[in-house]
Amino acid sequence: MICSILLLIILTSCVSGTLVVNVTQTSYQAEENHHITLEWTFTTNPHTSSNSLNIFCELLTDPRPSVLFHLHEGVEVPESQDEQFAGRVQWDKDVLREGRLRLHVSRLRTNDSGLYLCDVLTSYGSNSGRCWLNVTEREECRENQIPI
Ligand SMILES: *[C@@H]1O[C@H](CO)[C@@H](O)[C@H](O)[C@H]1NC(C)=O
Numbered sequence: 001m002i003c004s005i006l007l008l009i010i011l012t013s014c015v016s017g018t019l020v021v022n023v024t025q026t027s028y029q030a031e032e033n034h035h036i037t038l039e040w041t042f043t044t045n046p047h048t049s050s051n052s053l054n055i056f057c058e059l060l061t062d063p064r065p066s067v068l069f070h071l072h073e074g075v076e077v078p079e080s081q082d083e084q085f086a087g088r089v090q091w092d093k094d095v096l097r098e099g100r101l102r103l104h105v106s107r108l109r110t111n112d113s114g115l116y117l118c119d120v121l122t123s124y125g126s127n128s129g130r131c132w133l134n135v136t137e138r139e140e141c142r143e144n145q146i147p148i
C-alpha cells in the first residue's frame with residue numbers, strides 16, 4: 001500500500017512541470033464581418049482541479065496588447081477583456097477540461113489582424129502558444145450580375 005502511494009507520488013512529480021501549449025493552426029485567414037474559431041490545446045492533468053487553471057490571451061498590438069480572453073482559477077474575468085473584443089468572444093466550456101481552448105470571435109474587423117498569444121498557467125507548469133490572424137476587407141460588388 002505504502003509502496004504504491006510512493007510510486008504514485010514519484011510518477012505524478014515526474015509528470016508535473018511539463019505543460020505543452022499547441023495551436024491547431026499557426027495562421028488563420030478570414031474576411032471582415034465573418035467569424036472565426038481560434039484553437040489552442042494544452043496538456044491536462046487529471047490530478048488537479050479545473051480551478052487551478054489560468055489562461056490569458058491577447059492580441060499583440062502596438063503600443064499595448066489587447067486582451068481577448070482571461071480565465072482566472074477556472075473562472076472567466078470579463079472585466080479584463082479589452083473593449084475591442086467586448087461582446088464578440090465566446091468560448092467552449094465543455095472542451096476546456098479536455099485541454100482545448102476554443103475562442104469564437106465574431107464580426108471580425110480588419111484591425112483584429114495580428115499575432116494572438118495565449119498563456120496557460122497551472123499548478124503543473126505554464127507555457128504559451130501563438131497564432132496569426134489575417135482579416136481582409138470584404139470585396140464589394142464582386143459578383144456583378146450580367147444583365148440579360
Ligand atoms: C502538441 O503537439 C505535439 C507535436 O505535434 C504533440 O505530440 C503533442 O501531443 C501536442 N500536445 C498537446 C497538449 O496538444
Ligand SMILES: *[C@@H]1O[C@H](CO)[C@@H](O)[C@H](O)[C@H]1NC(C)=O
Binds near residue numbers: 084109110
Ligand atoms: C478597429 O476598427 C473599428 C471599426 O472597424 C473601430 O471602431 C475601432 O476603433 C478600431 N480599433 C482600433 C484599435 O483601431
Ligand SMILES: *[C@@H]1O[C@H](CO)[C@@H](O)[C@H](O)[C@H]1NC(C)=O
Binds near residue numbers: 029
Ligand atoms: C493577408 O491576406 C491577404 C489576402 O490573402 C494577403 O494578400 C496578405 O499578404 C495577408 N497578410 C498577411 C500579413 O499575412
